[in-house]
Amino acid sequence: MADQLKERFRKLLVLHRKRCGMTQPALEEKSKVGKEMISRIERGVSEPSFETIEKLANALGIDFAELFTTEIPRSSLRSPEIAEITVRVAGLNKKDLPVLHSFLDTLAGREK
Structure with a gap:
């Protein structure tokens, strides 16, 4: 542990x-x-x-x-934008998650 x-x-x-x-x-x-x-x-x-x-x-x-955790901090969830994104991601079909993951990787790489 x-x-x-x-x-x-x-x-x-x-x-x-x-x-x-x-x-x-x-x-x-x-x-x-x-x-x-x-x-x-x-x-x-x-x-x-x-x-x-x-x-x-x-x-x-x-x-x-x-x-220590990868959970989304409660303070972030108070943001209306983050809350909306969280709800929308939760509603995605499981087969769509790899596409979202790839998009986020691309976006994160662009920010560096």
Whole structure:
């Protein structure tokens, strides 16, 4: 269980950092967590303290819980646009989901 949680945290940290368009040095500057420490966390070599997790989450503009779960944060669901998209996706036929997934991958790649 602990290993799964560490791996999820590591992957989500990288995902959120890239989603924000940040490099490790940019996250270092904004979070005041050393670049080497960020690198070690992202590679799964080091485990961050609660204080470090809080600094990273604040620098990324997210709730710290978003570094442990892939669930959509409740705060995001308060957005009418996100709520509408969620309802529409939930109503899709299962065979349409790969098309949506491909579209989202393309869109995410374009934002980098």
